[in-house]
Amino acid sequence: MSISRLAQNLTGSEIIKIAGEINELKKQGQNIANLTIGDFDSNIYPIPAELKQAIVQSYDNNQTNYPPADGVLDLRQSVSEFLKTRYGLEYAANQILISGGSRPLIYGTYLTLVDPGDKVIFPAPSWNNNHYCDLTSASGVMVQTHADNNFMPTADDIRPHVKGATMLALCSPLNPTGTMFRKSDLEAICDVVIEENKSRKAGEKPLYILYDQIYSQLTFGDFEHYDPVSLRPELKDYVVFIDGSSKCFAATGVRVGWGFGPAHIIDNMKAIVGHMGAWAPKAEQVAMAGFLRNAAAVDNFLDNFKQRIRKSLDALYTGFQQLKSEGFPVNAIEPMGAIYLTVQIDIKGKTTPDGKVLNDSADINSYLIKEAKGALVPFSAFGTGHDLTWFRASVGACSLADIEAMIPRVREALAKLK
Ligand SMILES: Cc1ncc(COP(=O)(O)O)c(C=O)c1O
Structure with missing residues (x-):
């Protein structure tokens, strides 16, 4: 190939591949809670x-x-x-x-x-x-x-x-x-x-x-x-x-x-x-x-912005804790900072209604995108092995209502697995 070894060897972002799956479903008119990007929807979260x-x-x-x-x-x-x-x-x-x-x-x-x-x-x-x-x-x-x-x-x-x-x-x-x-x-x-x-x-x-x-x-x-x-x-x-x-x-x-x-x-x-x-x-x-x-403008902005981000993170966190208490194999770590929640969806080895075995975190993620209309990023995109069933949920580009609406869909998707 006529390009540098460095350019050839750079690995592409796993998040961009997931974005492709989401865009495909969006083209079909489906509404996906997109918790993949570490960015903000600037209509929901404008700058100060x-x-x-x-x-x-x-x-x-x-x-x-x-x-x-x-x-x-x-x-x-x-x-x-x-x-x-x-x-x-x-x-x-x-x-x-x-x-x-x-x-x-x-x-x-x-x-x-x-x-x-x-x-x-x-x-x-x-x-x-x-x-x-x-x-x-x-x-x-x-x-x-x-x-x-x-x-x-x-x-x-x-x-x-x-x-x-x-x-x-x-x-x-x-x-x-x-x-x-x-x-x-x-x-x-x-x-x-x-x-x-x-x-x-x-x-x-x-x-x-x-x-x-x-x-x-x-x-x-x-x-x-x-x-x-x-x-x-x-x-x-x-x-x-x-x-x-x-x-x-x-x-x-x-x-x-x-x-x-x-x-x-x-x-x-x-x-x-x-x-x-x-x-x-x-x-x-x-x-x-x-x-x-x-300082007043900075404090004002941060107070309001943090409150809203935290509300979204808390909604996700309590939603997953609720699913856990119902016996589903999920978990979440209490939100501490940033715009992310750490979520576990431990359904590796389970079989989907159409007979597919979920072998790794990428399979789990694809299943959730299709069945729960909710997209996360597996930790494998951040350097861990694909066998880990932990994911990042990023709340900056989603409304609180969309986040709350996703939890019942996750419940349904989990309940369908064998
Ligand atoms: C930990 C961390 N550092 C740095 C950056 C880069 O930020 P910037 O958009 O200012 O280049 C990001 C963006 O996602 C990040 O998550």
């Missing part, structure tokens, strides 16, 4: 009104030329203030990098810290680390996590792999699970990294942490967000944070992300992201700078 007005105003003010490579200074200063007031984190404008959403920052972190062949540790399930390892020819070490720890990694899971590793990629609240680190669990992981770095010789690459906290403003009830640098300040030289506006302001299409970390790493990331040209549009940057400083 103040942000929208400010973006329009920025275009009216002709903010349409190239932004600086590391982002508009006023936005980097505004992010710096936001980090201080919301997280107690001290990062100056020169330790912050703006890009077109958060993805270029993740890729930029990999390209800045990881050489081909370097070991990168990440939990499974997790979001896209396998693809970033492929893109950078890193040697990915997947650590399988477990339902009894809410699918979050522990120090014991990670410790056996840290020798010689270059990066540990962590995320909390986690996509795909909607679960979060407990303080003591993250502290223990931090201590493993500190111990490992103490054991390394001068001149040797340290073990870095990529800490993706893009969902950190979306936490529910008593669940609190923790980060490695607040828990262990001595890690500050080794942590690159990924954050941004896409999820917390329902602004996935606005494309403003921010990363922060040690100035020399951010400087190198700036050069890499600059060559990619993966900047956030200038008008959106100018608008975001003002919006982040408007």
Whole structure:
């Protein structure tokens, strides 16, 4: 083939294949509760009104030329203030990098810290680390996590792999699970990294942490967000944070992300992201700078948005708990943060009314799409084995009414199995 080995070897997204099945049924006029995409229906969840007005105003003010490579200074200063007031984190404008959403920052972190062949540790399930390892020819070490720890990694899971590793990629609240680190669990992981770095010789690459906290403003009830640098300040030289506006302001299409970390790493990331040209549009940057400083507007939006997302997650959670109490082989983990619910539908080996045996999570998902008109994403799309019967349900693109209406259909579909 006349294309690069890298392009040939990149694996396609399993979620896109599922989207194909859903679209096929939609074409036939069927109404599917689509819980597959980590996005929002912007008619159900529009961006904050103040942000929208400010973006329009920025275009009216002709903010349409190239932004600086590391982002508009006023936005980097505004992010710096936001980090201080919301997280107690001290990062100056020169330790912050703006890009077109958060993805270029993740890729930029990999390209800045990881050489081909370097070991990168990440939990499974997790979001896209396998693809970033492929893109950078890193040697990915997947650590399988477990339902009894809410699918979050522990120090014991990670410790056996840290020798010689270059990066540990962590995320909390986690996509795909909607679960979060407990303080003591993250502290223990931090201590493993500190111990490992103490054991390394001068001149040797340290073990870095990529800490993706893009969902950190979306936490529910008593669940609190923790980060490695607040828990262990001595890690500050080794942590690159990924954050941004896409999820917390329902602004996935606005494309403003921010990363922060040690100035020399951010400087190198700036050069890499600059060559990619993966900047956030200038008008959106100018608008975001003002919006982040408007604490009342931010709080107002978050209060309302979180309440609505939580209602949808709770409806799904209680729906599955109800089915469980009726004796169906399902389960769900309490929603903690983000826009996701972790659901188990343990019907592997069962036979459908038309005589098909459900052999793996893909079969289960197809059955639910056809019979329950509800679509989830198997954890296998996030790096676990196909035998696991756990799924991600994402509530941002569905109305509460559609979610509530799906539960009786799931009941019927489960009752039909033998
Ligand atoms: C954990 C996590 N990090 C980063 C991103 C990327 O966000 P963006 O749309 O800002 O590129 C996503 C998007 O789904 C995500 O789930």
